[in-house]
Amino acid sequence: xxxxxxxxxxxxxxxxxxxxxxxxxxxxxxxxxxxxxxxxxxxxxxxxxxxxxxxxxxxxxxxxxxxxxxxxxxxxxxxxxxx
Numbered sequence: 001x002x003x004x005x006x007x008x009x010x011x012x013x014x015x016x017x018x019x020x021x022x023x024x025x026x027x028x029x030x031x032x033x034x035x036x037x038x039x040x041x042x043x044x045x046x047x048x049x050x051x052x053x054x055x056x057x058x059x060x061x062x063x064x065x066x067x068x069x070x071x072x073x074x075x076x077x078x079x080x081x082x083x
Contacts, residue, residue, distance in 0.1 A: 007035065008038075008058050008061050009033060010031060010056075012025065015030070018070060018071050018074045023044055024044065025042060040056045040057075050081070052077055055073060056069045056073045
């Protein structure tokens with residue numbers, strides 16, 4: 001059974017477990033759910049003080065599982081940063 005209309009969320013420990021050493025969360029450390037766009041968002045700051053938006057879509061979380069969707073979103077963010 002699939003649960004729908006439940007906001008996607010993460011606890012701070014889950015997010016930090018995927019962040020590279022030296023990166024941190026800024027603002028609300030648990031991020032926020034955007035019900036209109038069905039996206040969870042947080043802000044992270046890298047080791048040289050650039051801030052980056054982190055986003056996980058509800059569709060990705062539904063297909064991949066919420067933690068795998070978070071891991072892949074952080075991987076994409078790291079590739080953009082190093083890109």
